[in-house]
Every structure is written in structure tokens, then in C-alpha cells.
Amino acid sequence: MNSDVAKTLESEIEELAVSFENVVEWQWDGRFKTPLAEFPIDRKGEILELLEKHLVSRWDASSVVEAPEVVREILKTLGGLMSGQLLLLSNLEGPAFLFCAWWPWGNGQKVSIRIGAFGEASEKEALTQVLKDRFGV
Numbered sequence: 001m002n003s004d005v006a007k008t009l010e011s012e013i014e015e016l017a018v019s020f021e022n023v024v025e026w027q028w029d030g031r032f033k034t035p036l037a038e039f040p041i042d043r044k045g046e047i048l049e050l051l052e053k054h055l056v057s058r059w060d061a062s063s064v065v066e067a068p069e070v071v072r073e074i075l076k077t078l079g080g081l082m083s084g085q086l087l088l089l090s091n092l093e094g095p096a097f098l099f100c101a102w103w104p105w106g107n108g109q110k111v112s113i114r115i116g117a118f119g120e121a122s123e124k125e126a127l128t129q130v131l132k133d134r135f136g137v
Helices: 003-019 041-052 069-078 121-135
Strands: 027-029 034-040 057-060 086-089 096-104 110-119
Touching: 003 096, 003 110, 003 121, 034 041, 034 121, 041 096, 041 110, 069 086, 069 110, 096 121, 110 121
Parallel strands: none
Antiparallel strands: 027 034, 034 110, 057 086, 086 096, 096 110
């Protein structure tokens, strides 16, 4: 990965992690290899507002049909989007970027978010380690 791109994404990860300090508790999701946080539905607005300060595009089950191919590739790894779920992304222009999977629980009581990196395998692996380090998982 281009060192400028790596520095930019590491900076984006750092800013995102700092925004969420003392806001939610993070754990590691081994299935998707992402930091994972769960919170009560009544915090939905607060959490979504924080995410949207860092992740500039937003896709839902109806808008994803018009999404670029790379968005559909991410969704394949996550199992798609159901009604009420969102995919938020950082800038799609580079060879790697960040995403957040927003998944409300079926019982309507909680939401789970997963923050991940997407790109070439070596880029994704390096960024995943940065995510683990910065989110403390």
C-alpha cells in the first residue's frame, strides 16, 4: 500500500477510535475480523452522528442496488444488508478504506456496529491490526 494512503487511513482509524473513547465498549468479532460494539437502541442517534463524522457514504438495503461494485464486494463478505441495516464507508477513491456495518437486533432493543477495513489482502491485514490496536481489542 502506498505509504501516504496507509498514513491517511491510520489517521482516520485513530480519529474514529478517539471519537468513541468512553462511548461504547469494544470487543473483537472473530467472524468478521472487526472491532464490535453493542449499545441500546436509545443511543442510536448519538452513535450514528459520531460515525457520520468519519464515514462519508451511507448505504441501505434499497440504495445498495445503485452502489459501486466495491460496496457490493464488502456486502458479500458481510452477508448482505437486510431492512434497517446500514453500511457506512470512508472515501472510496483509494485502494483501501474503512467501513461500518450497522446492524439493529431483531428484538429492537440493541444495535451492533462493526468497524472494518477493506482493500487488497495485504492492506486489509495491516489495517485490521491497526484497528485492533486502536480500539483495544
